[in-house]
Amino acid sequence: MSEMIGFIGLGNMGHAMAGSLLKAGYALTVYNRTSSKAEALTATGAQLASQPSEAVTTGGIVVSMVANDQALEEIVMSPGFLERLGPNGIHLSMSTVSPATSRKLAELHAEHGSTYVAAPVFGRPEAAASQQLWICVAGPHAAKERVQPVLNALGQGIFDFGEEPGAANIVKLCGNFLSLSAMEAMAEALTLAEKSGLDRSAVIEMLTHTMFSAPVYQNYGKMIAEKRHTPVGFRQILGLKDVNLVREVAEHASMPMPLASLLHDRMLAGIAKGRGDMDWSALSLDVLENAGLKLPPSSKE
């Protein structure tokens, strides 16, 4: 596993994923807009690139993990990126972006002889650091075969959704939509329980040890019950971005999604009140407020 891989985007998730690749024995060249975030990685052997194209090896594999569609497009369009990746190169695009962006970028790569593979991931930074991500992958068959060892070094399970890269992004958006829906449901249910004189934690413990014994309910249920929205695994502003991507796909597909609309308005209110940088489970604070309950001191800016 001495192949040199490029890794672009060292946010909470990207940093942990790059660390997992180093641990798995890959040689890495990393790039991040704020280069100081690369320090822990360069200290353990990663090379630092000063621009995206420097992380690219002709005919090699470059991985990207950035915050949104615009950041991803900026990388692909940055000077020399597509030219340097060139024939037989693979861009393994792991960010949560819209299927339309994936399709557009897939065409651009094809025009330069390289291949775009969409491989968005499920899991918080802790899962990324311990090779426990779940990965949805879609793109041309041969390229998927070649990146398989890289994906194996990052995830505990890889699910193939065919050759059309946008398909993987849609599955990822469906999953984030289910997660946010579960958070809204728990926030409403536990606040109803509290206003009826019950203990929030006792209620969620019962439910998450029985019918709802899944990680999403157990992890976020505990945070929502305790009104504790740290540590920040995924910021509410990014949750809103994902709901907006869901709504964009839905609009394009003529698919009414009233629950997505509700989640959009819920998070937009939270962001309006200055909670955009809190964990996305903090959408629960808006439910508390609307029920006339006091917010916990830790949630104040």
Next chain:
Amino acid sequence: MSEMIGFIGLGNMGHAMAGSLLKAGYALTVYNRTSSKAEALTATGAQLASQPSEAVTTGGIVVSMVANDQALEEIVMSPGFLERLGPNGIHLSMSTVSPATSRKLAELHAEHGSTYVAAPVFGRPEAAASQQLWICVAGPHAAKERVQPVLNALGQGIFDFGEEPGAANIVKLCGNFLSLSAMEAMAEALTLAEKSGLDRSAVIEMLTHTMFSAPVYQNYGKMIAEKRHTPVGFRQILGLKDVNLVREVAEHASMPMPLASLLHDRMLAGIAKGRGDMDWSALSLDVLENAGLKLPPSSKE
């Protein structure tokens, strides 16, 4: 375990629960408005009562499992029921009813020297038949101790929510609200996937083997993905009843619940279209219809 227990209400759930009590060695006197439903039970040793009070032994335990608040009140108010249960009798009320009804009936029982224990259950009829229910219990301590063996014969887990009987009903309503919310979320997500060209079953399989590996998602997710809403475990009309109970508690507690309102309108539309007797997961058909998709032939009346 030769104690004679009364059992009132032999719908899908009640019938399976009465069967579990017989299997556990209890002597049962059963009552149902339509007495033919008792045949399989009387064939295996249960006595048949011709009115609710005949199922009651003075100072004994009577279990009820009926469709709604009104049916439960009719039983309690039926001639001789409270008088016969009398001092030291326990009414183990396992139906999904409002906390207000539980509180009112608890007072009525107390006036007659008997005790009302609320013990609503989670699980479909198959779980009831195999002693695999999850049970929330609330009521006076001594009575809860005495009914413990009966609950153990029905459930795999019993969760105590204190002395105030309405508390157990609120937890049950919270659980059903979470289940319906998960169904709405899955219905919207899978229909979005279908309209985007993906295979519904492939998407739900990935999600329910990873982040959403809980029974509610696995069971209902498969039904919603396959647009197959049989066998009927719980009718949509009863789902609407439960959402109405949630909204009643919410109204009383001044607790805005936009997701509960969405679920209410969703199921009311399904019922308006003649789908009230289908499984509650059939709320998904309304999502399909609103997205301009054809309903599967099996869903037509």
